[in-house]
Amino acid sequence: TILSKDIVKFDPSKIEWSTPTLYSFLCSTFSLVDKTKSRIKILDYITNMLRVLIYHDSASVLPAVWLSSNEITPSYEGVELGIGSHVLSKAVTSVSGCSHKALKAFYDKYGDWGDVAYEAKVSVRTLFEPRPLDIRTVYKNLLGISKLKGNGMVDQKTDLVKKLLISCKGEEVRYLTRTLIRNLRVGAVGKSVLISLARAFCLTSPKGIDRIANSQYSVDFTNDSKETINTKLKAAESLLKECFAQYPNYDGIVNTLLSHPIDKLMELCHLTVGVPLRPMLGQITRDFDSLFKKLQGRPCNCEMKYDGQRVQIHYNSNSSSNRQVSVFSRHLENITEKYPDIVDIIPKTRKDSITSFILDAEVVAVGENGKIENFQKLSNRSRKNVTLSLITIPICIFAFDLMYLNEEPLLKKSLRERRDLLETRFNQIPNKFAFVKHIESSSEEEIHEFFRESIEAGCEGIMVKVLDEPPRSLDIKTRMNFLASYEPDKRLESWIKLKKDYIEGLGDSLDVVPIGAWHGNGRKVNWWSPILLAVYNPETEMFESLCKCMSGFSDEFYKEMKQRYSHENGNLLETKKWYYDVDEGLRPEVWFEPQEVWEIRGADITISPVYKAACGKVDRDKGVSLRFPRFLRVREDKKIEDTTTSQQLVEMYYKQTKEHNVAEDDELDE
Numbered sequence: 211t212i213l214s215k216d217i218v219k220f221d222p223s224k225i226e227w228s229t230p231t232l233y234s235f236l237c238s239t240f241s242l243v244d245k246t247k248s249r250i251k252i253l254d255y256i257t258n259m260l261r262v263l264i265y266h267d268s269a270s271v272l273p274a275v276w277l278s279s280n281e282i283t284p285s286y287e288g289v290e291l292g293i294g295s296h297v298l299s300k301a302v303t304s305v306s307g308c309s310h311k312a313l314k315a316f317y318d319k320y321g322d323w324g325d326v327a328y329e330a331k332v333s334v335r336t337l338f339e340p341r342p343l344d345i346r347t348v349y350k351n352l353l354g355i356s357k358l359k360g361n362g363m364v365d366q367k368t369d370l371v372k373k374l375l376i377s378c379k380g381e382e383v384r385y386l387t388r389t390l391i392r393n394l395r396v397g398a399v400g401k402s403v404l405i406s407l408a409r410a411f412c413l414t415s416p417k418g419i420d421r422i423a424n425s426q427y428s429v430d431f432t433n434d435s436k437e438t439i440n441t442k443l444k445a446a447e448s449l450l451k452e453c454f455a456q457y458p459n460y461d462g463i464v465n466t467l468l469s470h471p472i473d474k475l476m477e478l479c480h481l482t483v484g485v486p487l488r489p490m491l492g493q494i495t496r497d498f499d500s501l502f503k504k505l506q507g508r509p510c511n512c513e514m515k516y517d518g519q520r521v522q523i524h525y526n527s528n529s530s531s532n533r534q535v536s537v538f539s540r541h542l543e544n545i546t547e548k549y550p551d552i553v554d555i556i557p558k559t560r561k562d563s564i565t566s567f568i569l570d571a572e573v574v575a576v577g578e579n580g581k582i583e584n585f586q587k588l589s590n591r592s593r594k595n596v597t598l599s600l601i602t603i604p605i606c607i608f609a610f611d612l613m614y615l616n617e618e619p620l621l622k623k624s625l626r627e628r629r630d631l632l633e634t635r636f637n638q639i640p641n642k643f644a645f646v647k648h649i650e651s652s653s654e655e656e657i658h659e660f661f662r663e664s665i666e667a668g669c670e671g672i673m674v675k676v677l678d679e680p681p682r683s684l685d686i687k688t689r690m691n692f693l694a695s696y697e698p699d700k701r702l703e704s705w706i707k708l709k710k711d712y713i714e715g716l717g718d719s720l721d722v723v724p725i726g727a728w729h730g731n732g733r734k735v736n737w738w739s740p741i742l743l744a745v746y747n748p749e750t751e752m753f754e755s756l757c758k759c760m761s762g763f764s765d766e767f768y769k770e771m772k773q774r775y776s777h778e779n780g781n782l783l784e785t786k787k788w789y790y791d792v793d794e795g796l797r798p799e800v801w802f803e804p805q806e807v808w809e810i811r812g813a814d815i816t817i818s819p820v821y822k823a824a825c826g827k828v829d830r831d832k833g834v835s836l837r838f839p840r841f842l843r844v845r846e847d848k849k850i851e852d853t854t855t856s857q858q859l860v861e862m863y864y865k866q867t868k869e870h871n872v873a874e875d876d877e878l879d880e
């Protein structure tokens with residue numbers, strides 16, 4: 211009943227308690243959580259459970275936190291219980307007297323080892339009541355199991371599991387078994403633990419702490435309104451989340467909270483070499499339109515999005531162990547053993563005086579000449595005990611961020627500052643260690659071009675990142691979404707990803723006819739650029755303007771084209787042909803005789819008030835246009851009558867809209 215009390219009104223100091231706290235207390239929390247879908251109730255149960263422990267039995271807090279989060283140590287330590295159905299069924303048959311066949315029948319019925327063990331043991335009567343299990347003992351035993359190695363390990367594990375199961379009663383059997391196979395199946399416990407921990411430490415201090423001398427130890431709610439209490443609890447939750455994102459280790463966090471005021475947490479548990487932080491993530495955008503709308507002309511860093519494995523590389527030259535380099539995956543597993551080549555190359559990338567750092571990078575399989583290979587190649591590499599000399603698939607590390615350098619966390623610095631440090635303090639090593647290819651730009655044309663280049667280079671798209679802190683004049687919500695700092699575990703609009711799978715809604719290329727042009731500027735001053743392109747409408751026998759194109763051409767092509775479309779050979783016209791449907795406002799400086807078919811590809815087809823292609827077919831008054839067209843080649847095998855028709859364009863438009871909707875749904879699912 212105490213667990214159901216309102217967390218603000220409930221005072222654990224008013225209840226009688228004896229220690230060490232029994233495991234059944236934790237299991238009754240799991241059972242309550244299991245029976246509700248209300249997140250508010252779930253958080254209240256876990257918060258109250260933790261508050262009782264914080265006040266009366268602080269030594270059980272950490273074990274209870276680990277057991278509630280379905281882990282026994284931080285995931286990056288790679289500690290495994292290593293208990294499978296073989297060990298479990300041996301132990302359960304032995305303590306329950308059930309046959310393997312009966313267990314199998316239970317398993318077919320329930321599909322869950324916890325339920326199977328519970329059913330098997332529920333009717334077993336013992337002569338002597340076993341000593342009740344307490345939380346600390348359960349946790350200690352689990353750590354013990356994880357340390358068993360070598361010959362006879364399976365039997366030793368089975369014995370320990372048997373001992374634990376014999377001491378379990380009722381629901382304890384179910385939850386212990388689930389913990390053993392790391393499948394607690396208690397709704398959302400993992401995430402709720404962190405929030406409950408924040409609330410619990412906000413509301414309660416361990417018994418014996420001199421509350422007066424440590425007035426800040428827990429937050430004082432005495433005279434607070436409900437709103438103020440909520441604000442204080444929310445602040446504590448944000449603090450815990452921020453801390454956990456940089457330092458995902460309950461050992462450090464809980465021990466600090468047990469001995470220090472909550473506001474000291476970040477000072478004591480912060481970014482540390484050897485402890486992986488939760489990576490910053492990118493927001494999906496489905497097309498260039500949405501991307502540019504989000505950027506609103508801000509200059510940004512466009513980086514190639516390599517298709518490999520994300521790695522977080524930690525280096526410490528003073529490491530006491532012989533491991534100076536550690537490599538962690540996106541999900542914070544320690545994958546150093548998979549990459550002896552990273553361990554080998556990383557110390558050589560440092561410039562003088564670098565003693566410690568944390569890098570964010572994508573590791574990609576590369577061919578002989580440094581050509582990017584597809585992702586599959588890398589996933590074939592074994593996860594453990596890879597030997598440097600036996601590696602057959604070489605890799606290149608593409609570094610894109612630097613979060614820590616020489617004892618200094620860089621998270622709060624802007625991307626521009628972090629990137630400058632990365633590029634000035636490290637050396638690239640050909641085909642082994644490189645900075646991600648990037649451009650700094652706010653130009654839609656350039657960003658589009660860079661996207662093309664990335665795809666051609668074998669990447670899966672681009673990451674577009676905010677470089678500098680947004681101006682203070684913007685409202686706080688927008689500013690918080692466009693932070694240029696490194697925000698662990700957050701998916702903000704300051705990192706936007708644009709993937710080719712989303713863009714390739716318009717997979718088909720188009721065959722169009724060049725019908726006019728403008729005189730080029732700058733480098734292109736002697737050539738025609740941009741060039742006006744058109745599709746064909748067989749119903750009206752008109753060439754309808756579609757778009758201006760200025761990318762995908764080589765200088766050589768421009769030169770030759772100038773000769774092909776000239777007065778000398780009669781292809782350059784002073785006035786437009788009557789069968790060219792072009793808006794008066796567009797006014798190309800020259801017109802062409804229709805004679806060539808060009809293959810082009812674009813980002814997407816949009817409704818346009820300027821271009822005449824398929825006018826009236828998609829929109830009553832407007833035509834459609836192709837965004838970001840790029841020239842692919844001249845189709846010498848095609849005649850101008852073979853040009854893409856306006857009707858085909860209409861079909862492409864609807865197909866693309868349908869695919870975008872699907873992509874959008876996928877995005878929501880994510």
Ligand code: ATP
Pocket residue numbers: 490491492493513514515516517518519520540572610646673707
């Ligand atoms: P995805 O499935 O698109 O790789 P994700 O959910 O794994 O996405 P996101 O953060 O959403 O991760 O997308 C960025 C991912 O792209 C990173 O996790 C990283 O693996 C990869 N990546 C490749 N190049 C870069 C880069 N230059 N900057 C950031 N991430 C990059």
